[in-house]
Amino acid sequence: xxxxxxxxxxxxxxxxxxxxxxxxxxxxxxxxxxxxxxxxxxxxxxxxxxxxxxxxxxxxxxxxxxxxxxxxxxxxxxxxxxxxxxxxxxxxxxxxxxxxxxxxxxxxxxxxxxxxxxxxxxxxxxxxxxxxxxxxxxxxxxxxxxxxxxxxxxxxxxx
Amino acid sequence: xxxxxxxxxxxxxxxxxxxxxxxxxxxxxxxxxxxxxxxxxxxxxxxxxxxxxxxxxxxxxxxxxxxxxxxxxxxxxxxxxxxxxxxxxxxxxxxxxxxxxxxxxxxxxxxxxxxxxxxxxxxxxxxxxxxxxxxxxxxxxxxxxxxxxxxxxxxxxxx
DNA sequence: TATTGTTATACTCTATAACTATA
DNA sequence: TATAGTTATAGAGTATAACAATA
Numbered sequence: 001x002x003x004x005x006x007x008x009x010x011x012x013x014x015x016x017x018x019x020x021x022x023x024x025x026x027x028x029x030x031x032x033x034x035x036x037x038x039x040x041x042x043x044x045x046x047x048x049x050x051x052x053x054x055x056x057x058x059x060x061x062x063x064x065x066x067x068x069x070x071x072x073x074x075x076x077x078x079x080x081x082x083x084x085x086x087x088x089x090x091x092x093x094x095x096x097x098x099x100x101x102x103x104x105x106x107x108x109x110x111x112x113x114x115x116x117x118x119x120x121x122x123x124x125x126x127x128x129x130x131x132x133x134x135x136x137x138x139x140x141x142x143x144x145x146x147x148x149x150x151x152x153x154x155x156x157x158x159x
Numbered sequence: 160x161x162x163x164x165x166x167x168x169x170x171x172x173x174x175x176x177x178x179x180x181x182x183x184x185x186x187x188x189x190x191x192x193x194x195x196x197x198x199x200x201x202x203x204x205x206x207x208x209x210x211x212x213x214x215x216x217x218x219x220x221x222x223x224x225x226x227x228x229x230x231x232x233x234x235x236x237x238x239x240x241x242x243x244x245x246x247x248x249x250x251x252x253x254x255x256x257x258x259x260x261x262x263x264x265x266x267x268x269x270x271x272x273x274x275x276x277x278x279x280x281x282x283x284x285x286x287x288x289x290x291x292x293x294x295x296x297x298x299x300x301x302x303x304x305x306x307x308x309x310x311x312x313x314x315x316x317x318x
Numbered sequence: 319t320a321t322t323g324t325t326a327t328a329c330t331c332t333a334t335a336a337c338t339a340t341a
Numbered sequence: 342t343a344t345a346g347t348t349a350t351a352g353a354g355t356a357t358a359a360c361a362a363t364a
Contacts, residue, residue: 026287027294027302027305027306027309028286028287028288028290028291028294029283029287030306030309030310030312030313031197031290031294031305031309032201032283032286032287032290033313034309034312034313034315034316035194035197035198035201035312036198036201037313037316038190038194038198038312038315038316039194039195039197039198039199040198041316042191042194042195051330051331053330053331053332068345068346069345069346069347070344070345070346078331078332078333079332079333079334080345080346080347081332081333081334081335081346081347081348081349082331082332082333083346084346084347084348085330085331085332086331089330101345104340104341104344104345105339105340105341105345106339106340106341106344106345106346107340107344107345107346108345108346124188124191127187127191128185128187128188128191131187131190131191132187134315134316135186135187135190135315137315138311138315142311143186145304145307145308145311146186146190146308146311146312147186147189148304148308149304149305149307149308149309150186150189150190150193150308151189152297152301152304152305153189153193153194153197153305154189154192154193154196156193156197156293156294156296156297157193157196157197157200157293210353210354212353212354212355227322227323228322228323228324229321229322229323237354237355237356238355238356238357239322239323239324240323240324240325240326240355240356240357241354241355241356242323243323243324243325244353244354244355245354248353248354260322263321263322263363263364264322264362264363264364265321265322265323265362265363265364266321266322266323266363267322267323
């Protein structure tokens with residue numbers, strides 16, 4: 001997928017001088033375009049052993065400890081049958097293990113295996129490496145601006 | 160500056176104090192997390208009449224004028240049969256029109272309809288509005304940092 | 319022959335509905 | 342009855358292979 005052309009038409013072309021005090025396309029437009037492009041590249045060009053849906057679930061289990069399919073479905077905002085399938089795929093691949101819940105016989109506990117933890121680490125390494133290639137082309141001052149913004153944005157989207 | 164640091168799992172959580180001089184997770188890690196979360200929210204919470212794949216194709220046609228399915232497939236990095244399907248869905252919905260190429264009988268020209276142009280405009284408006292809700296909670300200084308970073312990042316991922 | 323586009327078919331991820339087991 | 346999870350089935354989006362039309 002390409003999100004190469006998401007800006008408003010006015011913002012897109014250097015534009016017929018409007019009666020606006022700003023020459024720079026507005027913040028939301030720039031941020032929207034930069035974010036969607038960057039995420040697409042991150043997903044596509046740091047390709048991996050598992051799909052994005054599977055990676056997201058695996059990373060949740062690795063970072064937040066054992067979780068039940070119900071908790072994972074809520075967190076990922078998918079329906080339970082979708083999570084059954086995703087967890088089954090991760091289990092088949094050896095990245096998670098499913099065990100009975102110790103107290104509630106209805107529930108299942110999904111735990112990351114060593115292979116699962118290693119894979120998450122490796123995918124993050126790959127993605128950061130890809131990002132760093134682009135960041136290396138910026139000036140130190142630009143990198144500092146981006147670094148500060150990344151902290152602000154990460155806080156802004158915190159769940 | 161944290162640019163050169165390697166990301167670790169510890170960098171992701173508040174983390175057991177390590178023997179590291181930096182407290183802030185490195186730039187690539189923050190940027191990766193902020194970008195992936197923000198893009199997921201943008202897609203999910205600014206939902207629309209068309210899928211993301213369809214929107215991307217429609218926006219390309221709206222912004223870059225009539226394009227052939229081949230050009231669209233290359234741009235979106237999908238195979239021709241996938242583009243046939245996406246264009247057919249957009250045509251059925253009335254957002255694009257398919258006409259014969261004036262010079263090359265093998266080709267087809269995909270043009271946006273008025274409804275297609277309106278939809279792109281509306282979806283962009285919705286997404287910017289959603290983003291602005293989050294941005295409104297930042298301080299003016301933070302917004303300025305994010306604004307500068309958005310320009311830098313947009314240039315960094317330019318294709 | 320090479321290129322553009324389509325049709326046929328299959329796989330993945332998502333969903334809803336219906337079912338089982340347990341609380 | 343309510344909850345957790347699964348199975349059955351279907352729709353969208355992707356792919357490869359094979360085909361038709363045109364250059």
